[in-house]
Amino acid sequence: MNEKEFDLGIVKRFFEHDYHDRGLMKWQGFYLSDHTAALNQQKIQDKQQYPPKPQQSLSIVGQILSTAYTQNQPVNLQLNTVDHNNQHFATITTPILGYNGATIVLANHQFININDIQHIELVRSTNWTGNQ
Known part of the structure; x- marks a missing residue:
């Protein structure tokens, strides 16, 4: 053309x-x-759905946090926050690096208010490396 x-x-x-x-x-x-x-x-x-674990009292949460911090043991945390479908998020497995008042510091330098913890338990696994 x-x-x-x-x-x-x-x-x-x-x-x-x-x-x-x-x-x-x-x-x-x-x-x-x-x-x-x-x-x-x-x-x-x-x-995936993560069923809510039983709500623990503040004194139990404090005792477990104290043990985890002093013995350098990781914990499994379930927070009492939910997503838009009213479902709980996955459990967080982390060591406790420190605390300041009612705030704890997790391994990735994330700050969590102690009142936001639904359930906490010590990780008794022998294969914890701290790199998870």
Whole structure:
């Protein structure tokens, strides 16, 4: 086709009346396989349910925290927070690095208020390495 046969009006009419942009749909094929695998794994984890463990008193929680801290033993923590489906999150297994008043410090330097603990128990596993 040469310049004399080219009609800009045809192109303009095509884009105004015939062409339908699919928007973001055309970009969905560009997800990386590891990204889609991570998304699928997240969906599976979101469907897992973690039943609530019994609510422990503040004195019991304090005693277990004290033992864990002084003996350098990791603990399993279930917090009393829930997701949008009113389901508890997974149990956190961590050593207690320290405390400040009513706040404890976990291994990843995360701060947790002692009042947010639903249930706590010492990890008695012999294969705890501290790298989990």
